[in-house]
Amino acid sequence: MVSIFQRTNFDPETIERLGKLADRARAVDGRDPFADDLWHRATAGQTRLALSADDDGELAGAAFVADQGERRAAELLVDPERRGQGHGGELLAELLRRVDGELWLWSHGDHPAARTLARRHGLHRARELLQLRRDASVPVPAIEPPPGVTVRTFEPGHDENAWLRVNAAAFASHPEQGSRTLEDLHQAEAEPWFDPAGFFLAVDASGELLGFHWTKIHPPASGEPGGTRVGEVYVLGVAPHAHGQGVGSYLTAAGLRYLASQPGVEELMLYVEGDNAAARRVYERLGFTQYGIDVAYHRAG
Incomplete structure (x- = not known):
């Protein structure tokens, strides 16, 4: 009962x-x-x-x-x-x-x-979120950094506000990611999986943040130490005014190479909206194929 x-x-x-x-x-x-x-x-x-x-x-x-x-x-x-x-x-x-x-x-x-x-x-099937994966051993194409752009890693206690501004601008139309708060970010920083060494920031000569690639490494599915792990393109965003400069491509390559170099990581994954054909083509050129799908069903107000 x-x-x-x-x-x-x-x-x-x-x-x-x-x-x-x-x-x-x-x-x-x-x-x-x-x-x-x-x-x-x-x-x-x-x-x-x-x-x-x-x-x-x-x-x-x-x-x-x-x-x-x-x-x-x-x-x-x-x-x-x-x-x-x-x-x-x-x-x-x-x-x-x-x-x-x-x-x-x-x-x-x-x-x-x-x-x-x-x-x-x-309920109406209103949204599809695709999970794509690729073999971590497949080489990542070499991409030159855009002129005047350098990449460094995230510094907790220093970069939070700048990240929040760029994240909100990059995901202004995204229902979840664009509304993340400082509390949300601090909560993520406290998670066992959080590692600033895998959180890449692209900045210009003045130090202004242009974009970011936040990676995540999932523990072994078995829960056993030494098992295989999956590396994720957790969040990748570029400030709107920096679009078209190659910032996103360079950050993507840097993060993928980092994930592939980590012990036990044999697969790389990411999520992309099902209706974002342009992004899907970019990831497919990098060797990603569909692995799974999440569906959001909607009840209107």
Whole structure:
């Protein structure tokens, strides 16, 4: 018998159980079950609604709603061993009943079950986020730096405000990335994976920040030390006034070479909007091919 519990935020015990549930789903599905920013909000007590489904005392699934930039977004996860039993449908129905207005619901991996639930509840497939990957051993083309441009690494405590300005300008039309705050950046800096040695900044002769390539290295999927790791083009942005100068190409190459040089990194990955044909062509020329897809379903306000 499944019981659904509603609260404003997950309690510490449920967060611990949810982390273990996410680990089980990651092992089965081969990908993270939650977006980084939404997972942080769920564990930091910043959700608007939190639902947990208990089945005979075990956590069968959970769903939550949190702010994602200027949007309200939702995540839903069911234990791999309890899928196909209606838990996801119950969680989604309860979530939609209790949350009014516009809502974006993520499906990581574009599962057929998610498509079925979306149709059943009248949700529109509104956005596709593609994950691309390439073999880290494939050489990265040599690219000369633009005239007067140098690349250095990020300095915590010094570069935050400059990065926030360029990030906001570069992603002005992006619903999540462009609205990142100083608090968000400090939270990322506190993460175990954060390494300023892999956070590259392109500056001009006066020291003005023109663009950046923030990389991330994911731990081994098995969780075992010494396992293979995946390097990610986490965020790549160029100030609008520096477009067309080759800053983005040079930063991309610098970050890819760095990731490929790190111990245990055998694959490189990145995310790109499905409708961004120009960016996809650039990455395809660098050897990236589609690996996975995340879909955002939309309910209008």
